[in-house]
Each structure stands twice: as structure tokens, then as C-alpha cells.
Amino acid sequence: MAALLRALRIGQALRGLRAAQRSQCDEVKRTFQTAAVLRRVADDPKQEQVPPYSSSFHQNYQSMHPESESSRPNTSYADQHGEQAEDYETEEQLQIRMLTAALEFVPKHGWSVEAIAEGAQMLGLSPAAAGMFSNGAGDLIQHFVAQCNSNLSENLAEQHKLVQLGQTEPKKTDEFLRDAVEARLRMLIPYIEIWPQAMSILLLPHNIPESLKHLSTLVDDIWYYAGDRSTDLNWYTRRAALTGIYNTTELVMVQDSSPDFEETWKFLENRVSDVMNMANTAKQVQSTGEAVVQGIIGAAITLKNLTGINQRR
Amino acid sequence: MHKLLSSPVLRVEMIQGVCPSSLLRFCRRYGREGRQAAWRGRYLQLSPCRCYSIVPPAQDSAEKDMLDRMLRVDHAGEYGANRIYAGQMAVLGRTETGPIIQKMWDQEKAHLKVFNELMADNRVRPTILMPLWNLAGFALGAGSALLGKEGAMACTVAVEESISEHYNSQIRTLMEEDPDKYKELLQLIKKFRDEEMEHHDTGLEHDAELAPAYSLMKNIIQVGCKAAIYMSERI
Numbered sequence: 001m002a003a004l005l006r007a008l009r010i011g012q013a014l015r016g017l018r019a020a021q022r023s024q025c026d027e028v029k030r031t032f033q034t035a036a037v038l039r040r041v042a043d044d045p046k047q048e049q050v051p052p053y054s055s056s057f058h059q060n061y062q063s064m065h066p067e068s069e070s071s072r073p074n075t076s077y078a079d080q081h082g083e084q085a086e087d088y089e090t091e092e093q094l095q096i097r098m099l100t101a102a103l104e105f106v107p108k109h110g111w112s113v114e115a116i117a118e119g120a121q122m123l124g125l126s127p128a129a130a131g132m133f134s135n136g137a138g139d140l141i142q143h144f145v146a147q148c149n150s151n152l153s154e155n156l157a158e159q160h161k162l163v164q165l166g167q168t169e170p171k172k173t174d175e176f177l178r179d180a181v182e183a184r185l186r187m188l189i190p191y192i193e194i195w196p197q198a199m200s201i202l203l204l205p206h207n208i209p210e211s212l213k214h215l216s217t218l219v220d221d222i223w224y225y226a227g228d229r230s231t232d233l234n235w236y237t238r239r240a241a242l243t244g245i246y247n248t249t250e251l252v253m254v255q256d257s258s259p260d261f262e263e264t265w266k267f268l269e270n271r272v273s274d275v276m277n278m279a280n281t282a283k284q285v286q287s288t289g290e291a292v293v294q295g296i297i298g299a300a301i302t303l304k305n306l307t308g309i310n311q312r313r
Numbered sequence: 314m315h316k317l318l319s320s321p322v323l324r325v326e327m328i329q330g331v332c333p334s335s336l337l338r339f340c341r342r343y344g345r346e347g348r349q350a351a352w353r354g355r356y357l358q359l360s361p362c363r364c365y366s367i368v369p370p371a372q373d374s375a376e377k378d379m380l381d382r383m384l385r386v387d388h389a390g391e392y393g394a395n396r397i398y399a400g401q402m403a404v405l406g407r408t409e410t411g412p413i414i415q416k417m418w419d420q421e422k423a424h425l426k427v428f429n430e431l432m433a434d435n436r437v438r439p440t441i442l443m444p445l446w447n448l449a450g451f452a453l454g455a456g457s458a459l460l461g462k463e464g465a466m467a468c469t470v471a472v473e474e475s476i477s478e479h480y481n482s483q484i485r486t487l488m489e490e491d492p493d494k495y496k497e498l499l500q501l502i503k504k505f506r507d508e509e510m511e512h513h514d515t516g517l518e519h520d521a522e523l524a525p526a527y528s529l530m531k532n533i534i535q536v537g538c539k540a541a542i543y544m545s546e547r548i
Contacts, residue, residue, distance in 0.1 A: 220436065229433035231388060232443045 095132060098123060099143040106191060111137040111198050138207045141198045145214045148187040152218070156180060156225040173226055174276045178268055180222045181246055185253055185264070196254050219243050241278075245271045367497045368435055379490075382546045383483055384437045387502075388428040389545035390476055392443065393450040394421045397472060400454020401465045410462045413519065417469070417512045424505055440545040449541075453534070460525060466516040467524035471531040473513035475538035480506035 089097075102119025109115040113136040117127035133139040162168045171179065188195055202211040219242045228238055248271065253264040368384070371377035398418035405411060432439060440446075457468035480502050487495045487502070524530060 220438075224436055229429075231429050231432045231439045233441070235439050236441055 091132075095139075096143065098125070098129065098132075099140055100147070102140055103144060106140070106194065110194050111141050111201060113137065116140055135206070137201050138204065141201055142207070142210050142214065144191075144198075145202075145211065148184060149214055149218045149221070151187065152180065152184045153221045155183060156221060160225050170227075174272045176226045177222065177242065177245070178265075178272050180226070181242075181249060181268055181272075182265055184218065184222075184246075185249060185261075185268075188250075188253065189261070192254060199250075199254070215243060215246070219246065241275045245275065367501055368431060369494050369498075379486075380435065381437045383486075384428065384431055384435060385440050386479075386542055386545045387483075388425075388432050388437075389440045389443065389446055390479065390542065391421060391425040391428050393446040393541065394472060394476065395425050396447055396450025397454035397468065400451040400456070401458040401468070402454075403451075404455050404458035405462060405465055408462065410465065410519065413515065414465065417515065420508055420512070424508070427501070441548055442541075442544060446541065446545075453537075457530070463520050463522075463524035464530070466519045466521035467527050467530055468534060469516035470513055470521040471534035472538060473509045473516065474531075475535050475542075477506050477509045477513060479538075479542055480509065 098116065098119050100119075101122050102116040104122070105115040105118040109118065113130050113133070116133060116136065116139075117130040120129040121127050130136075135142075159168070163170045191198070201207060216239070219239045223238055223242060228235070230238070245268070249264060249268045252267045253261055256264045258264075368380060371380055395418070398414055398421055401414050402411065402418060405414060431437075453468060453472075454465070458465040460467075484499060484502055484506070487499050492499065521527070
């Protein structure tokens with residue numbers, strides 16, 4: 001078994017050397033990591049059989065990836081392989097299930113392929129199924145972030161519905177923002193010890209585009225439910241401000257040791273009121289400016305009248 | 314199915330396998346049914362109901378991209394046209410062409426209002442170049458009006474021709490995709506295109522062609538409009 005893995009590794013290393021492309025090198029690295037993980041996990045007394053759909057990991061993930069953005073909700077009536085089984089699930093859904101299961105093992109193994117392998121085992125799959133994720137820990141974290149965002153979005157939609165039905169009072173903007181950001185950050189509390197590791201993984205270049213997308217979705221959702229319907233530059237300034245608030249509060253939270261993160265919420269309150277003050281100041285400056293301009297025009301007209309320029313001859 | 318969904322919290326797992334347009338909840342605000350869900354990457358995005366479903370909910374992110382781009386550029390176009398007429402009114406407001414320009418301006422304001430609502434309902438990102446179109450539109454309107462009434466009319470003719478061409482290409486795109494699905498949106502764009510053509514004809518009636526360097530001015534403005542449309546779609 002070990003000899004076979006070593007042979008595999010050598011073969012793949014040679015392939016990596018010949019190609020000498022970055023993606024190939026990444027594949028090789030991931031193969032090493034995955035092989036190491038699989039050996040470690042497979043040393044467990046449990047022997048699992050290979051599940052039917054954990055075929056060549058890269059092809060699957062890469063072919064899935066463009067689909068993941070455009071995959072339709074799975075109905076039992078149609079899928080690309082033409083299978084009609086009632087409980088057939090798409091690759092996409094299987095991955096979601098695996099990653100959700102893997103979250104349980106994150107406090108123990110950190111954000112890593114080990115956690116995903118453990119999650120796969122918990123679902124009754126072989127730990128080799130963790131090889132489905134060519135981005136390993138990055139995939140796990142992105143999944144967690146997307147899940148938190150969609151939970152928050154559901155909660156906000158529910159609150160919004162209650163307000164529309166007249167069952168609750170609408171909150172003021174600063175209170176709404178504070179509550180929304182607090183609700184979202186509280187979802188990190190179970191993982192707060194290892195969250196700095198996740199933050200650093202999200203800062204890796206290949207993870208940045210997707211993490212930025214999640215962040216912008218989050219901020220857009222919060223502002224939308226806070227009632228922002230602007231269609232001019234305000235759209236951008238508001239979201240930029242909230243992004244700043246969210247990121248700084250997250251940083252404060254990971255090093256906060258006060259009971260129930262009181263310091264973090266106080267920090268959040270101060271930042272939100274800063275932004276509100278700035279917005280009010282901007283409005284005041286604008287109205288003052290308009291008043292000044294009108295004053296100047298009035299003065300100019302008066303001057304023209306006094307000097308007789310304004311009279312039509 | 315509706316009983317299942319009557320619980321206040323709609324879980325993603327329940328919704329998977331259900332066509333988004335069948336998610337119906339009573340919308341108190343406008344007294345009609347309508348709640349939409351759309352896919353945001355892997356997860357279902359719930360939004361409160363929209364006031365009128367002119368734009369159908371997008372089935373996948375490619376379609377959402379296309380609709381977003383169309384709404385964004387149309388919104389930017391109407392905003393720019395608004396500012397052009399504002400500039401023209403600032404110069405020619407008190408002359409005899411004032412009422413004509415005012416009438417066209419009012420129609421553009423109505424267009425802009427519709428697009429603002431559509432943008433907000435569909436959560437479309439506006440183009441970041443809005444302040445630029447603000448300044449450029451006003452400057453173009455005021456500048457052309459300083460060349461006299463004919464100059465203003467020539468500017469109107471050039472801009473309206475560009476906008477009509479642009480709306481026509483959008484209509485073509487939508488017809489190619491799925492005329493039935495986009496029926497209301499097509500109706501809306503056709504209506505706006507017809508009104509823009511009216512403005513174009515009004516401009517011609519009021520001696521646009523007598524403007525100084527008419528064809529040069531017209532070409533420059535149309536090239537500028539094409540560039541503006543290109544940029545607003547993407548940025």
C-alpha cells in the first residue's frame with residue numbers, strides 16, 4: 001500500500017517536473033497533501049469502500065466549478081447523466097453535505113483537508129472523497145462563509161417580512177447595521193480560536209476573488225434589508241463604509257477576551273455611529289453649500305440691479 | 314407545496330427542486346402575490362416581493378449578469394439624458410424652445426424613475442461612473458445649447474438616435490433569448506424606444522440640421538454615447 005502510494009507520488013512528481021506549470025505544481029502539492037492525509041486517516045481501524053462517485057478529483061472539481069455558479073436546483077426529474085433515481089443528488093449537493101459535516105471537526109483539526117476527510121468519513125464515505133476539493137482548506141472556509149452569509153440573509157429576510165406585515169417596528173439604520181453585523185459575527189464564535197487561521201487562508205491570492213465576492217454579497221444584503229435603495233454613488237460609499245466596519249470589527253473580535261465579546265460590540269457601536277455622523281455631516285455640508293450658492297447668485301443679481309446692467313433697453 | 318412553505322423560515326433544502334417562480338407569498342405592501350428567490354452562487358437568495366414583475370427572476374447567474382448589465386446601462390443612459398436636458402434648460406429655459414425641451418425632459422424623468430425602481434427591486438449595482446455622467450451630461454447639454462437652439466436640437470437628435478439604436482439591440486437580444494419570458498420587459502423597452510424616437514423626430518422638426526457643423530457634432534456625440542454605453546455596461 002505504502003509502496004503503491006510512493007510510486008504514485010514519484011510518477012506524479014515526474015509529471016510535475018515535466019510540465020513545470022504552476023497549476024501542475026499545485027496539483028502535485030495537493031496530491032502530496034492529500035496522499036499524506038489519506039494515509040493518516042486510512043490508518044484508522046475503519047476500512048471504508050470507495051464510493052461510486054469519487055472519481056478523478058481534478059476533473060470533477062474543475063468541471064463542477066463552472067457549473068456551480070449555474071447549477072439549477074436539483075429536481076428528481078433531470079440531471080446530466082440521465083439517472084432518474086429519486087434520491088440522486090448532484091455533485092454539488094454532496095460537496096455541500098461533506099463540507100457541512102467537516103465543520104464539526106474544524107475545532108480539532110483546524111481548517112484543513114483532515115477536517116474534510118473526517119467529515120467524509122462521518123457521512124460514510126471514504127476519506128479519499130476529500131480529494132474532491134482541489135482547494136482543500138480554502139473550499140471549507142469559503143463554504144462556511146457562504147453558509148453564514150446565507151443564514152444571515154434568511155434572518156434578515158424574515159425580519160423584513162415581519163416589518164412589512166406590520167408586526168414589528170422598523171429599526172433605525174444604525175441599530176439595524178449594528179444588529180446585522182453582530183448577528184453575523186456571532187456565527188464565528190464557535191470557531192473563534194481558529195478563525196485567524198481561516199482569515200490568513202482567505203488572504204491567499206487564489207482565494208481572494210471568491211472571498212471578496214462573499215464579502216460584497218454580505219454587505220449588499222445588509223444594506224438592502226437596512227432599506228438602502230440608492231442608485232448613485234451612495235450605493236458604493238455605503239457599502240465601502242460597511243465593509244470597513246465589518247472587517248475591523250472582525251479583527252477586533254479575534255483578539256477580544258472580554259466576556260461575551262462586549263468590547264467588540266462596543267467597538268462596533270462606535271464605528272457605526274462614526275459612519276452615521278460622517279453621513280450626516282456630508283448632508284449638512286451639501287445643504288450649506290447649496291444655500292451659499294443661492295446666496296451668491298442672489299448677491300450677483302442684486303449687484304446687477306444696482307448697477308443697472310439688468311435693465312432691458 | 315404551499316403549506317410546506319407557509320412556515321416563516323424557508324430553508325434552502327426545501328426550496329431546492331422547486332421552481333423559483335412558484336414561491337408565492339402574499340405581499341401586503343402592494344396587495345399582490347410575489348416573492349422571488351434567485352440563485353446566488355450555491356445558495357438561494359431570498360428577496361422580498363417586487364412591486365411589478367417586469368423583469369423575470371433570473372434562473373442562473375449568466376442570465377442575472379445579462380439582465381444586470383442591461384438595467385445598469387439603461388439606468389445610466391436615462392440618467393445621462395436627464396442631465397443633458399437639464400443642461401439645455403439651464404441655457405435655453407427662458408427662450409421659446411424652453412417648453413419643448415421641458416416636455417422631453419419630463420418624459421426622461423419618468424423613464425429614470427422606472428429604471429430606479431427596477432434597479433432597486435432587482436438589486437442591480439449602478440455604474441460607478443454616475444458622477445461622471447452627471448457632469449458630462451450637463452456639460453454636453455449646456456455646451457450644445459450655447460450654440461443656439463439648433464445646436465441643442467442637434468445634440469438631442471444625436472443622443473436620441475444612439476439611445477434608440479441601443480434599445481433596439483437590447484430588444485433583439487431579448488427576442489433571441491426568449492420573447493415570452495421577457496414579454497413585459499420587452500414591452501417596456503419598446504415603449505421607451507418609441508418615446509426616444511419621438512424626441513429624435515422633434516429635434517429634426519426644430520431645425521437640428523441647421524446647426525453649425527451638424528454632421529461633425531452628431532458623429533462626435535454618437536461616438537461618445539457608444540463609449541459611454543460600453544463603459545456603463547461593464548464598470
